[in-house]
Amino acid sequence: MNDIKLTSISTTVFERDHALLTGDGFVNSVYPGWTDCEVNVVINEAMGAGFCQLLVTPEKHGILKGQNIVTQIFFYVVKGSSTLQLDNGQIETLTKGSYAYIPIGQSYLFNGFEANTQILTFHKTFEPLEGYSVPEIIVSHESKVPQTIYCDDPDLLMQNLLPDQEDMAFDMAINIFTYNPGANLPFVETHIMEHGLMYLQGQGIYRLADKWYPVRKGDCIWMAPYCPQWFGALGTEPAVYIYYKNVNRFPIKP
């Protein structure tokens, strides 16, 4: 029998208040200043989001270069490695699990990529807060960030990659959430904050609004403000995702 390929099948879902982006529908875009790389705009204002989430796959000689004027960028190395050069001439080597937060007013230059490097980025227009200055650059690695117990459940472990809870200057949080096998969110969350996330490991079931989706490593999700959300981990290894959340700014401007 002939092997018939059904090209009309996709696991991607797009709803008014959430989306599941599994990568099967990605079509490359171009990002000015980023050369010799595949850029997938996974989440963007065009779909109703208040931020952007990109997945970048650079060639070895690719370059990601830019200057942040009104939009801050968080870079996370999903796999591979690269070099990052900052405004002050400082040069950093980033490996899997490394991250760099580049605030407004700063430029960046990533190059020297290892083969098959993949970089996840979150972009948010910075909202200044009276009495606070713009945050500083942060370059670190997830292994340096302690895991804390979430909602009194020792099987739910949270890492805050940015110091948004100690410093109101930050208007975005980027966290890594680890669920031990069988662990789940203790209730269906419904909140003003928005999320963009990517699975780094494992699998489970995500409830978004009134729908239930199987999710696994590599999948990305957008959750609009007030989208009811719940996750339960399945399988034998921990389920891990990195996610964005807008924080520290009351939605009504003074």
Ligand code: UGY
């Ligand atoms: O921080 C959060 O709101 C997080 N608990 N939400 C989520 O994982 N969907």
Ligand code: MN
């Ligand atoms: Mn949430």
